Amino acid sequence: MMPFYCSWMNEDLRIFSDSVSKFIDQEIEPHYVEWEQNKWMPRTVWNKLGEAGLLCVDIPEEYGGIGVGFEFAALIVDIFSRRGVGSVSIGAMGVHAGIVAHYIVNMGTEEQKQYYLPKMVSGEFVGAIGMTEPGAGSDLKNIKTSAKKVDGGYLINGSKIFISNGQHCDIIILACKTNPDAGARGVSLFMVEATAKGFVRGSKLEKLGMHCQDTSELFFEDVFVSDDDLLGPLDGGFIAMMQELPRERMVLAVGAQAACEGMLDITLDYVKERNAFGQRIADFQNTRFKLAELATKVRVQKAFVDQCILLLAENKLDTATASMAKLHTTELQGLVADECLQLFGGYGYMTEYRIAREYADARAQRIYGGTSEIMKEIISRELVK
Numbered sequence: 001m002m003p004f005y006c007s008w009m010n011e012d013l014r015i016f017s018d019s020v021s022k023f024i025d026q027e028i029e030p031h032y033v034e035w036e037q038n039k040w041m042p043r044t045v046w047n048k049l050g051e052a053g054l055l056c057v058d059i060p061e062e063y064g065g066i067g068v069g070f071e072f073a074a075l076i077v078d079i080f081s082r083r084g085v086g087s088v089s090i091g092a093m094g095v096h097a098g099i100v101a102h103y104i105v106n107m108g109t110e111e112q113k114q115y116y117l118p119k120m121v122s123g124e125f126v127g128a129i130g131m132t133e134p135g136a137g138s139d140l141k142n143i144k145t146s147a148k149k150v151d152g153g154y155l156i157n158g159s160k161i162f163i164s165n166g167q168h169c170d171i172i173i174l175a176c177k178t179n180p181d182a183g184a185r186g187v188s189l190f191m192v193e194a195t196a197k198g199f200v201r202g203s204k205l206e207k208l209g210m211h212c213q214d215t216s217e218l219f220f221e222d223v224f225v226s227d228d229d230l231l232g233p234l235d236g237g238f239i240a241m242m243q244e245l246p247r248e249r250m251v252l253a254v255g256a257q258a259a260c261e262g263m264l265d266i267t268l269d270y271v272k273e274r275n276a277f278g279q280r281i282a283d284f285q286n287t288r289f290k291l292a293e294l295a296t297k298v299r300v301q302k303a304f305v306d307q308c309i310l311l312l313a314e315n316k317l318d319t320a321t322a323s324m325a326k327l328h329t330t331e332l333q334g335l336v337a338d339e340c341l342q343l344f345g346g347y348g349y350m351t352e353y354r355i356a357r358e359y360a361d362a363r364a365q366r367i368y369g370g371t372s373e374i375m376k377e378i379i380s381r382e383l384v385k
């Protein structure tokens with residue numbers, strides 16, 4: 001396809017992108033289909049990502065990162081997603097590096113930063129974030145997992161569901177109720193290590209797509225954490241979660257945009273090769289018009305996503321605008337996946353074809369990180385306030 005103009009690309013990023021692509025060529029692509037079929041990605045992939053310097057690039061150098069801007073982190077997500085290996089990047093570049101590490105950078109004590117961040121950069125520790133519960137997803141203030149004050153710390157009881165990296169994780173940022181009667185003002189965050197007594201991983205959940213990305217239920221029974229394991233202020237967890245939203249949403253939006261571009265690329269290749277009625281599928285007017293419409297939508301969207309990336313890099317991206325990016329890109333990703341799959345005919349429905357995997361993977365994007373409906377709530381609240 002015509003290359004998309006990218007307003008934030010520069011020579012350093014171009015060199016960096018070559019090393020990311022090389023890593024995918026050598027360490028991810030040769031194994032990816034097998035991992036998807038086995039529904040499991042080996043733990044060693046985390047260490048390899050760490051060795052290659054691809055985890056948590058945009059955290060300060062003093063904690064092991066490269067100290068570069070969000071553009072570098074976005075570029076890694078972009079390349080993994082456009083190459084169709086998003087199951088790896090959603091857990092590693094999304095949750096681990098894009099969310100958990102930044103919670104610690106922005107809210108952690110000096111001790112927490114020194115202890116956890118270098119381990120997350122190297123891949124020695126895998127991070128997860130536990131907010132969602134069986135009874136509370138969108139409505140997070142209604143979580144039931146409790147952290148009760150005891151001598152020297154807290155006792156945690158409850159369970160979480162749909163937790164990305166649930167099987168591989170070594171450290172979980174856990175949202176708990178510390179004041180059950182205070183609604184959103186009674187939520188706190190804790191650093192819980194997977195070695196803690198009373199912590200139990202549920203089995204890996206069966207999903208529609210993103211099979212090698214592990215998603216699990218987690219259980220906490222009288223898990224003791226010390227006062228030092230509180231992340232951010234007591235009862236300030238909800239506000240902290242809100243502050244981190246623009247970054248989380250942009251990580252998902254960047255992945256969605258790149259996935260759209262990647263799907264268009266593989267579909268263009270396919271329709272130029274496949275024939276019906278004595279001509280290429282690409283020569284039917286329906287095919288050309290469908291692709292023209294999709295390519296136009298994706299390119300127009302790219303300008304907005306690029307603008308949001310730069311705003312976030314300057315710490316100027318507001319939550320409503322980030323929500324617009326998440327809403328628009330993930331909805332378009334669903335449309336592109338559906339329309340492109342159609343152009344593959346029956347082959348598109350076969351999971352050995354990448355477009356079938358992209359179709360299934362795309363579906364989750366409109367649900368996690370806040371559903372499309374919640375994005376509309378946030379955007380409309382800002383509009384009519």
Ligand SMILES: Cc1cc2nc3c(=O)[nH]c(=O)nc-3n(C[C@H](O)[C@H](O)[C@H](O)COP(=O)(O)OP(=O)(O)OC[C@H]3O[C@@H](n4cnc5c(N)ncnc54)[C@H](O)[C@@H]3O)c2cc1C
Pocket residue numbers: 095129130131132135136137138139161162163164165207215364367368369370371372373374377
């Ligand atoms: C693959 C995957 C990975 C995930 N990873 C994580 C993770 O790492 N950590 C984590 O904490 N969570 C994770 N989640 C959970 C995810 O964030 C939640 O599923 C999501 O926030 C929705 O919550 P819910 O499933 O409880 O749906 P519900 O909140 O029950 O929503 C059901 C439906 O009602 C709609 N709805 C709810 N409230 C409103 C409203 N106010 N207005 C209009 N419509 C509304 C929703 O949009 C949705 O369509 C993951 C989910 C998936 C699928």
